[in-house]
Amino acid sequence: MKVAEPLELRHTDRAMTRAVTPHAESTILTDSQGIIAGETTIPSQGEQLPAYLAxxxxxxGPYLIILVVQEIFGVHQHIQDVCRRLAKQGYLAIAPELYFRQGDPHQYDDIPTLLSELVSKVPDAQVLLDLDRATNWAVRQGGDANKIGITGFCWGGRISWLYAAHNPQLKAAVAWYGKFSGNKTLTTPKHPMDIAADLSAPVLGLYGAEDGSIPLDQVELMRQALRAANATAEIVVYPEAGHAFHADYRPSYHQASAQDGWQRMLAWFAQYGVK
Known part of the structure; x- marks a missing residue:
């Protein structure tokens, strides 16, 4: 039997990022009954990486591991709630604060400033390495190194595609409305469209037809790239959903699409060995 390392968790109420307004009445709050949940830190590249664990x-154990990758707004209440929902499904869910070296997303009052002053300065290479460290740490907390999945939302959806081409240990990925393409910079040298041929894990993409930031022609181009690469991947487009349709704390929430996507995600993980 594997013995997990001693674990210290802090229980705090992480507020929503100020840039997210207004908050919706549809916000879901999952309790901690039957699970262990709280904030912790992970040694990573000589620093302490903040994270939320459930x-x-x-x-x-060993527990199935799911990496949960934040939206642009960081690991706030909604991302923490997603971790608790996954823990109630039997997973060890870990959401690292992937901007922590560059700044705190909770301190920004508007999305354009958050994007230009913080998000744009976070290198993909740093993020992928931090996810590696989080994975290894999760194994030491009783996680199963042979059953690892990842899911992410918006910014985290894009990262989930990239991580599926980065970590050969990954069994499955589910990307919620992550962009397929964009400007190539020193911090973002490649995008999902560029790494379709490099995917080493099956990827499920969940997207909204009404998403103005990811037009349907981009979805079709990504599908073509995946077919050309003979990749194990599927993209589902919800006709009535826009961007951030899973974010129940925002007016963009589309309940039917979010609930269907959640069930598809769980089925995808089960189908590809994270079950």
Whole structure:
């Protein structure tokens, strides 16, 4: 039996990023009954990477690992809630604060400033390495190194595609409305469209037909790239959903699409060995 390292968790109420307004009445709050959940830190590249962890109380593991990748707004209440929902499904869910070296997204009052002053300065290479460190740490907390999945939203959806081409240990990925292409910079040298041939894990993409930031012609181009690469991947487009349709704390939330996407995500993980 694997013995997990001692784990210290802090229980705090992480507020929503100020740039997110208004908040919707549809916000879901998942309790911690039957799970262990809280904030912690992970040694990474000589620093302490803040993270939120949720896992079942019962059982000694090894637990199935799901990396949860934040939106542009950081690991706020909604991302923490997603971790708790996954823990109630039996997963060890870990959401690292992937901007922590560059700044705190919770301190920004508007999205354009958040994007230009913080998000644009976060290198993909740094993010992928931090996700590696989070994965290794999760294994030491009782996670199963052979059953690792990833899911992410918006900014995190794009990262989920990239991570599926980065970590050969990954079993499956689910990307929620992550952009397929964009400007290539020193911090973002490649985008999902560029790495379709490099995917080493099956990827499910969940997108909205009404998403003005990811037009349907981009979805079709990505599908073509995946077919050309003979990649194991599927993209589902919800006709009535826009961007951030899973974000129940925002007016963009589309309940039917979000609930269907959640079930598809769980089925995808189960189909490809994270079950």
């Amino acid at each position: 896992k079942p109380v019962s059982g000694d």
